[in-house]
Amino acid sequence: MSDVRIITGNEAAALAVKRAEPGVIAAYPITPQTRLAEVLSEYVEKGELKAEYVRVESEHSSMTVCISASTVGARVFTATSSNGLLYMHEQLHWAAGSRLPVVMCCVNRGVGAPWSIFNDQQDSFSQRDTGWIQLYCRDNQEILDTVLQAYRIAEEVYLPVMVCYDGFVLSHTMMPVDVPDAGLVKKFLPPYRPHTILSPEDPKTINPVFFASRRENADGVLCDGYMEMRYKMQAAFERSRTVINAASDEWAKLSGRNHGGMIWEYMTEDADLILTGMGSIATEATLAADALRAEGIRAGVVGIRAFRPFPKEEVAQAFAKASAIAVFEKCISYGYEGGVCSDLKAALYGTDIKAPIHNYIAGLGGRDVKTRELVEAARTTFEAALAGDAGNKTIWLNCHTG
Amino acid sequence: MEKTDTNISGVCTPAPGEAGKTGEWRDTRPVIDPAKCIPEVKGKPACFLCWLYCPEGVVTMTIPVTIDMDYCKGCGICAEECPPNAIQMVREVDIDE
Numbered sequence: 295m296s297d298v299r300i301i302t303g304n305e306a307a308a309l310a311v312k313r314a315e316p317g318v319i320a321a322y323p324i325t326p327q328t329r330l331a332e333v334l335s336e337y338v339e340k341g342e343l344k345a346e347y348v349r350v351e352s353e354h355s356s357m358t359v360c361i362s363a364s365t366v367g368a369r370v371f372t373a374t375s376s377n378g379l380l381y382m383h384e385q386l387h388w389a390a391g392s393r394l395p396v397v398m399c400c401v402n403r404g405v406g407a408p409w410s411i412f413n414d415q416q417d418s419f420s421q422r423d424t425g426w427i428q429l430y431c432r433d434n435q436e437i438l439d440t441v442l443q444a445y446r447i448a449e450e451v452y453l454p455v456m457v458c459y460d461g462f463v464l465s466h467t468m469m470p471v472d473v474p475d476a477g478l479v480k481k482f483l484p485p486y487r488p489h490t491i492l493s494p495e496d497p498k499t500i501n502p503v504f505f506a507s508r509r510e511n512a513d514g515v516l517c518d519g520y521m522e523m524r525y526k527m528q529a530a531f532e533r534s535r536t537v538i539n540a541a542s543d544e545w546a547k548l549s550g551r552n553h554g555g556m557i558w559e560y561m562t563e564d565a566d567l568i569l570t571g572m573g574s575i576a577t578e579a580t581l582a583a584d585a586l587r588a589e590g591i592r593a594g595v596v597g598i599r600a601f602r603p604f605p606k607e608e609v610a611q612a613f614a615k616a617s618a619i620a621v622f623e624k625c626i627s628y629g630y631e632g633g634v635c636s637d638l639k640a641a642l643y644g645t646d647i648k649a650p651i652h653n654y655i656a657g658l659g660g661r662d663v664k665t666r667e668l669v670e671a672a673r674t675t676f677e678a679a680l681a682g683d684a685g686n687k688t689i690w691l692n693c694h695t696g
Numbered sequence: 697m698e699k700t701d702t703n704i705s706g707v708c709t710p711a712p713g714e715a716g717k718t719g720e721w722r723d724t725r726p727v728i729d730p731a732k733c734i735p736e737v738k739g740k741p742a743c744f745l746c747w748l749y750c751p752e753g754v755v756t757m758t759i760p761v762t763i764d765m766d767y768c769k770g771c772g773i774c775a776e777e778c779p780p781n782a783i784q785m786v787r788e789v790d791i792d793e
């Protein structure tokens with residue numbers, strides 16, 4: 295029996311966390327994540343969720359609490375946004391390097407300066423290389439389902455997972471969300487088994503100084519050096535591709551909902567023009583694709599659901615028949631271009647795909663992105679391709695300055 | 697079969713040598729003069745300040761006082777703290793094996 299509720303993205307995330315039954319939650323409130331932290335603290339206060347809610351003075355501490363609790367065997371959760379995420383930066387590396395399956399929601403918001411409380415994805419984008427899996431959601435149902443999948447993925451490959459969703463656009467917007475019952479979630483999510491058990495009977499030193507070379511331990515075993523440990527982390531990322539797809543398939547079987555694994559596609563089968571992006575802007579792109587098709591342009595959308603690991607094989611397949619590609623991004627790598635665009639070009643290198651790729655930087659600091667703007671932009675890209683202009687471009691959408 | 701490191705994160709068991717033989721770092725070696733060392737001279741447990749101050753815990757509280765050269769890193773703290781200056785720091789290159 296389905297239990298459909300009209301709720302915000304933050305409430306959907308909170309319900310997913312409640313179903314995942316973490317032992318420890320430590321979150322510091324920040325707009326637009328605040329409601330998520332509040333709802334979770336209410337669950338704990340009312341006894342609906344038997345977790346320890348650790349009140350902290352900063353995001354750096356909230357991640358530290360999660361790292362410690364995860365190390366001793368607790369399933370953990372935290373959430374943040376924007377500058378709060380940046381304040382965690384050092385601990386993000388620490389969680390990943392310790393191979394702890396911390397799950398965190400990043401409710402995407404632009405970063406200062408100047409101050410913005412509104413949505414873009416510069417916050418999580420700027421944490422791309424911290425060793426966290428990053429999944430981007432396009433609606434509130436996907437937020438709920440992705441948080442559950444995140445635990446399953448994290449605890450299988452021992453990597454932390456960041457579930458990213460757009461601030462306000464999703465976090466504060468109400469949508470119908472089907473809430474799975476506890477039994478179904480239990481079937482999907484086995485209990486957390488830490489990779490290393492700490493106990494007084496078997497004392498261990500965690501994260502001592504690692505030397506450049508490998509070295510023998512007291513038993514004469516040649517132990518990994520720093521580089522070998524880091525290689526193992528990269529290998530876990532490579533393995534996580536199949537785990538992300540499998541978690542999505544398994545959840546689809548149980549719940550009837552499939553949001554895609556590494557990517558999702560919308561009307562790409564015969565598409566000449568493909569629009570792509572991460573999160574809610576990609577949802578908007580599906581409306582644009584409909585409008586373009588009404589004009590007679592065969593358009594489709596590829597949504598990048600996993601940004602790290604990057605879906606290199608999936609995109610090479612999904613874009614194989616495209617003659618024009620428009621990448622819409624709510625973030626930029628200053629001095630170059632949007633990060634998804636760079637990764638996409640790299641993934642297509644050496645394939646037969648020669649379509650021009652136009653990179654549209656859009657919606658920074660909460661600037662509204664309208665369907666008709668996406669339509670116009672994508673049409674320009676398509677017309678350039680038709681005219682034989684194979685050049686790649688970066689264009690700031692709806693941005694006017696002197 | 698050769699044992700391999702199965703840890704996926706930086707974990708080790710506290711035991712001598714888990715971080716490798718730190719004695720390899722040493723370029724000066726503490727050498728105790730038994731004619732000056734207080735417990736040796738008195739023939740009973742006394743002083744042991746070298747044992748107390750050694751940051752590596754490689755000095756024994758015995759007569760004679762001994763130092764585990766596999767792990768002594770040659771910092772010279774023991775020599776600095778020794779009241780009768782019984783410990784000399786000798787350059788490894790000057791020691792004939």
Ligand code: SF4
Nearest residue numbers: 733734743744746778
């Ligand atoms: S500190 Fe000097 S005198 Fe005292 S026990 Fe050590 S070597 Fe001997």
Ligand code: SF4
Nearest residue numbers: 750768769771772774
């Ligand atoms: S030189 Fe340093 S490490 Fe070696 S015995 Fe003296 S105090 Fe200990």
